[in-house]
Amino acid sequence: MVRIKAINETSPYLPEVNKLGDANKATLGFFYKGAFEEKARNKQILVALSDSGEFMGYLMYRNVKSHNRISIIHLCIKNNYRGQGIAKQLLNYLKSITSQYRGIELRCRRDYGIDNMWLKLGFCAVYDKKAKTKGKLLTYWWLDYGYPNLLSLINDQKSESKLSIIIDYSIFQEIYLYNHSSKPQEEKSKDSKVLLADWLEPNIEMWVSKEILNKINQINDYQKRQSIRNIFSQLSCINYTDQQYQRFLISIKSLIQENNLLIDESYLRHIVQSLASGINIILTNNVDILKLSDQFYEEFKVILISPNDFIKRFDDIE
Structure with missing residues (x-):
């Protein structure tokens, strides 16, 4: 059984989020100092916990109010819990608490080779743009909630x-x-x-x-x-x-x-x-x-x- 909860800046799980994010910064990308604390303060970090309360992974996002959409910043699962559907459960929880928005966006480097994961989570690859790393491309992925526009x-x-x-x-x-x-x-x-x-x-x-x-x-x-x-x-x-x-x-x-x-x-x-x-x-x-x-x-x-x-x-x- 997996429990999903939003944490705040005083949560005992925030240091573990920081640690996991830092360990995977090569693929998660640069994030400004104090960002984890700021997102936690806004309750925009979701953590996945086991029955015993062990930290399994996290999803960090922001509200793009100008476009009425949600943007995923990080989605990261600890190595020993990958392949168990934890990412999907985090995403499903995010969908359940953001139903007033149009959908969810994210950007991911093409050369990371994880397109299949986004497909299984229900995203569609819409377009490419140049990444900050020279010669690399970012794919823009979109998960539409299906509301009329x-x-x-x-x-x-x-x-x-x-x-x-x-x-x-x-x-x-x-x-x-x-x-x-x-x-x-x-x-x-x-x-x-x-x-x-x-x-x-x-x-x-x-x-x-x-x-x-x-x-x-x-x-x-x-x-x-x-x-x-x-x-x-x-x-x-x-x-x-x-x-x-x-x-x-x-x-x-x-x-x-x-x-x-x-x-x-x-x-x-x-x-x-x-x-x-x-x-x-x-x-x-x-x-x-x-x-x-x-x-x-x-x-x-x-x-x-x-x-x-x-x-x-x-x-x-x-």
């Missing part, structure tokens, strides 16, 4: 008179990224590119999931990564709350296990995000997930379909 309201208004569909990363690639591809890739993308047909454009609103940002983040070439992010930014991105996401995550994991399917973590996140958005048409060429199309309709009232079949059945679906 001006952009989501504009997207909702755009799609009111159209049929909303969600595409996955494979279709996104085939439509937007194979313009200068080899012939085999052009053949592969032919079915998906029909979604760009002139007659179809006034009738559909194409949406993308936040997980596509994480797929883009895996591209090593900086210029290419930025270019594809620019393409992504021109599309409507789905919105959902954490409660909706967690509810569908349990259902989908169960469905996949029952059918003995092998779905990678990234695609699992995409499908769960899509269901949590409330949009009821999901397009994919993934043959494994398409095997569940009947069950998706029966259980979630969602149409899971390939682009080719979507076009063939468009009038009926509409």
Whole structure:
């Protein structure tokens, strides 16, 4: 059992926070003198404690009131407690006490190689910027609480008179990224590119999931990564709350296990995000997930379909 609590400047755990932060300063980065005490005074340090009261790790944050968001400064777990879900419990507690904000941001060096941890915690990689260390890049990670904002309201208004569909990363690639591809890739993308047909454009609103940002983040070439992010930014991105996401995550994991399917973590996140958005048409060429199309309709009232079949059945679906 792990207990999470906010500490103040008189807490007996503050020296342990200081000690752990100092031991990991190579990756946590420089922090001004007296910062730990200041954050503790504002009750912006959360500590994880074992049943016996042993210090396991901490999360330090600040409120960015001008942008209505929370920013994580440090998230650090003692070596002997890593890999036990302590970071997730600290983050969940932070979410529970900051629900009035839009979400949580953080910045992390790409070369630290811990992207997978942020993915598992629910963050999306949004953009890169130069780090203070020459030649290094910081990735900006964002965890959205899913509350309506001006952009989501504009997207909702755009799609009111159209049929909303969600595409996955494979279709996104085939439509937007194979313009200068080899012939085999052009053949592969032919079915998906029909979604760009002139007659179809006034009738559909194409949406993308936040997980596509994480797929883009895996591209090593900086210029290419930025270019594809620019393409992504021109599309409507789905919105959902954490409660909706967690509810569908349990259902989908169960469905996949029952059918003995092998779905990678990234695609699992995409499908769960899509269901949590409330949009009821999901397009994919993934043959494994398409095997569940009947069950998706029966259980979630969602149409899971390939682009080719979507076009063939468009009038009926509409």
